[in-house]
Amino acid sequence: MSKPRIALFGTGPWAQMTQGPALAAHPGVELTGVWGRRPEAAGALAATLGTTAYSGDEGADALIAASEAVAFALPPDIQAPLAVRAAAAGRHLLLDKPVAATAEGAREVAEAAGRAGVFSVVFFTSRFESAVSRWIDEQAARDGWFTAHAHWLGSLYADGSDSPFAASPWRREKGGLWDVGPHALSVLLPILGDVTDVTAVRTEPDLTHLVLRHASGTSSSVALSLSAPKAGAGTGVELSGAHGVERMPQGRDTAQTSFESAIDGLLQAVRTGTAHEVDVRFGARVTEVLTRAEENIRAHA
Incomplete structure (x- = not known):
């Protein structure tokens, strides 16, 4: 073409x-x-x-x-x-x-x-932000990771928010797990491997914690929300292992x-x-992990 x-x-x-x-x-x-x-x-x-x-x-x-x-x-x-x-x-x-x-x-x-x-x-x-994409590739090429901690905390539904996305019915229904959870998984999976087990806990208002076990044998934790206070919103990934501590750079691309x-x-x-x-196979796998997390939350509600 x-x-x-x-x-x-x-x-x-x-x-x-x-x-x-x-x-x-x-x-x-x-x-x-x-x-x-x-x-x-x-x-x-x-x-x-x-x-x-x-x-x-x-x-x-x-x-x-x-x-x-x-x-x-x-x-x-x-x-x-x-x-x-x-x-x-x-x-x-x-x-x-x-x-x-x-x-x-x-x-x-x-x-x-x-x-x-x-x-x-x-x-x-x-995954398509240039600095973050390079960082993911660099960390995925290294062995020896012990654990990772990620947070994707949006303020979509925080007091004073004027985000146009707040009117989205599916985001209101699915919350941070499904809206920002895919972003966290898209960073963690290529570095630590596929998710083999997931434990999830949800608290109000719309704060979900995940503990993930990966195919590499390591584990990670993730905090997800669309209701964080504006001053406390943000994203981050921190890897710890034999190489020390590596932190995901903040994206600069629009x-x-x-x-x-x-x-x-x-x-x-x-x-x-x-x-x-x-590709869509990776996207489908991320959706499967989100579904398992949602099922885990319901089972312990």
Whole structure:
């Protein structure tokens, strides 16, 4: 694909601030259109980006047919079935996290992509932030890690928050475990290995603690929330081991710049025929870990 045609499904704040501008500005792709559940929202964003608006089932099929790849900025329960349709039509996938709202839904997307032989990338923001990505690669190449501690504490629902994402029904329902948990897992798994066991505890308001056992034999702990006080919000990962202590650098790229890197990652996968390390299979595995954590919380409620 010399200059592939990529569609955008989604019209919310994330699409407006990140995916849409990145796709419209990227010199290596052509934005074929914007699909939205509400025609007026699709029309407004399409006008801003200088492309065509689509809505409804027929519009979704038409935009998929007009494209070679599909980027998503939708709630996970809406994204998953549309991604299955796009993959079945032979379209490459640029997915948002989490891939789906259930482990089964995420596996269905991964299986659809596998059957169709299409390539995919899941946009875990930190994995595509240049300084953080380099740090992850460096630490993953080293042995001897003893443990890790991570925290992803957002202030989406804190007093005085004016975040446009606070109106998101799925974030209100799923909380920090599902919204920021994928980011923490996307950093820890490539360094410490797959999760073999998870223990989870949730306290109000929306604070989840995870203890993870990894395939490497080490363990890690994670704190996740969307309701942290503004002054106490932030992210961090600290690794301890034979090399001493290593702390994840704070990302300096904008979300749009990081998404442009995700676009580049998909284009490279298609060009080389080599699956991206953060593809839908990795995204599905992250969703499985989130599901196990949620089940663990319910079992001990």
